[in-house]
Amino acid sequence: xxxxxxxxxxxxxxxxxxxxxxxxxxxxxxxxxxxxxxxxxxxxxxxxxxxxxxxxxxxxxxxxxxxxxxxxxxxxxxxxxxxxxxxxxxxxxxxxxxxxxxxxxxxxxxxxxxxxxxxxxxxxxxxxxxxxxxxxxxxxxxxxxxxxxxxxxxxxxxxxxxxxxxxxxxxxxxxxxxxxxxxxxxxxxxxxxxxxxxxxxxxxxxxxxxxxxxxxxxxxxxxxxxxxxxxxxxxxxxxxxxxxxxxxxxxxxxxxxxxxxxxxxxxxx
DNA sequence: TGACAGGTACATG
DNA sequence: CATGTACCTGTC
Numbered sequence: 198x199x200x201x202x203x204x205x206x207x208x209x210x211x212x213x214x215x216x217x218x219x220x221x222x223x224x225x226x227x228x229x230x231x232x233x234x235x236x237x238x239x240x241x242x243x244x245x246x247x248x249x250x251x252x253x254x255x256x257x258x259x260x261x262x263x264x265x266x267x268x269x270x271x272x273x274x275x276x277x278x279x280x281x282x283x284x285x286x287x288x289x290x291x292x293x294x295x296x297x298x299x300x301x302x303x304x305x306x307x308x309x310x311x312x313x314x315x316x317x318x319x320x321x322x323x324x325x326x327x328x329x330x331x332x333x334x335x336x337x338x339x340x341x342x343x344x345x346x347x348x349x350x351x352x353x354x355x356x357x358x359x360x361x362x363x364x365x366x367x368x369x370x371x372x373x374x375x376x377x378x379x380x381x382x383x384x385x386x387x388x389x390x391x392x393x394x395x396x397x398x399x400x401x402x403x404x405x406x407x408x409x410x411x412x413x414x415x416x417x418x419x420x421x422x423x424x425x426x427x428x429x430x431x432x433x434x435x436x437x438x439x440x441x442x443x444x445x446x447x448x449x450x451x452x453x454x455x456x457x458x459x460x461x462x463x464x465x466x
Numbered sequence: 467t468g469a470c471a472g473g474t475a476c477a478t479g
Numbered sequence: 480c481a482t483g484t485a486c487c488t489g490t491c
Contacts, residue, residue, distance in 0.1 A: 215472060311473040317489065318472090364487025369474080406474045427472035458472070470490090478483080 199255045200247045205269035207292020208241045214293050214459050215315055216416045218306050218322045219344070232299060233258055234343055236335040249336065264294045264419070272452045277445065282436055283453060290459030295421055295452060300384050301377070302344045303417035308369050308404040310412070317362070324361040329353065350374035369404025376402060392420035421451040429461040430454060 208228050212220045223229040227240040237259065238249035248255055260266065273291060276283045309321045329345035350358075351374035358367035376382040382402060387395050395418055399410040411425035424443070426434070434441050446453055 307472085308474095310471095312471060312486085313473090314471040314489085320489090359487075362488065365474090365485090366487075404474065408473060412472075425472070428470090429472065462472085468491100471488100474486095476484090479481090 198247055199250055199252045200245060201255075202244050203246045203265060204244055205273075205291060206241075206244070206246060206263070206265070206294060208239050208246065210290055210292040210459060211263075211294060211296070213463060214290070214455060215310075215462065216412075216455065217296055217298060218310075218315070218319050219302075219326075221319070229341075231341055231343060232262060232302075234333075236333075236341050262297050264297060267294075269294065269452070272449055275446065275449075276453070277442065280442075282433075283456070286456040286460035286464065287453070289464040290456045293455050293459060295419065295455060296416060297419050298417045299344070300387060300413070300417045301347055303413050304373065304384075304399070304402065304405070305344075305350070305370060307409045307412040307416075308373065308402075309363065309366055311366065311404070311406075311409060313366075321361065321363055321366075325350075325358075328357075328361060347374045347377045351378040366404060372403035373405070388418060392418075392422055395420065396423070415451045415454075421449045422447065424450040424454050427458075429458055433457045433461055 208220075209222075211217070212222065212228055217230075219232065220228055220230045223238060226242070227238055230237045230239065235250075235254075235258065240247045248259055250259065269291070273287045276287055278284070305325070306318065306322055310318050313321075326342035326344055329349040330342040332340050332342050335341050350370055353371065355367045355371050358370055363370065373382075377384060382398070387398060390398065392414055396410045396414055399405050399413050400407070405413070408425050408427055411423045414420040414423040415425060443450055
């Protein structure tokens with residue numbers, strides 16, 4: 198167990214922010230997560246956050262995963278004091294961090310996310326992990342399923358994925374997995390590219406359009422200037438008749454997108 | 467019953 | 480380039 202004082206951090210908000218579909222409530226105030234082939238439990242009381250791992254593992258994996266070295270208070274201070282909407286959104290979802298999720302998993306989960314709601318996305322992701330992921334034991338002696346490798350999905354059929362409830366996204370997933378396994382698409386090069394170049398590459402994958410590509414850029418490659426525009430954000434943008442002030446927030450608009458998305462989803466509106 | 471959920475692919479003008 | 484349409488599935 199490793200405990201740390203963290204500000205501008207709320208594990209419940211992060212779990213409900215819709216950027217990660219494998220971070221789930223475990224008990225009343227504890228959450229579980231799998232990433233990097235590892236299982237982690239997180240619990241929080243105020244600014245005190247406990248992680249079920251050693252300090253060494255925390256520093257090696259989770260500190261970066263939760264983006265804890267970034268100054269989110271600074272982002273909030275940069276918001277126009279007269280912009281009541283963004284101020285309120287940042288106050289409501291101010292504990293959100295932009296995670297650094299694994300690339301392949303983020304590609305898959307956001308292909309599934311299209312025209313879909315969060316509970317059903319989670320259900321689909323769970324089914325994929327259960328059917329195609331490696332099963333391992335956690336420190337409690339309970340089993341949990343890792344996220345499946347590209348090979349596992351490349352080797353299955355569209356029909357089998359449809360049986361898991363993926364619907365019309367099933368062929369997208371099989372095609373994308375095969376592109377990656379057959380070397381038609383190279384994920385290894387992506388982290389080195391800038392936002393524009395990375396997005397251009399991601400758009401070549403099956404089932405990846407502009408919005409999903411932006412989500413992958415934001416939630417896996419940590420291009421926090423990416424600003425995914427979906428139905429909720431479209432509604433939000435209408436609040437700005439003369440246009441959303443992107444120029445004021447250059448380089449970190451994606452952070453504000455997350456505050457706004459969370460606010461549209463869970464706030465008072 | 468029908469619209470909606472963090473859209474994309476594909477076909478047109 | 481801009482618009483239009485079909486598409487799985489569960490929930491309200």
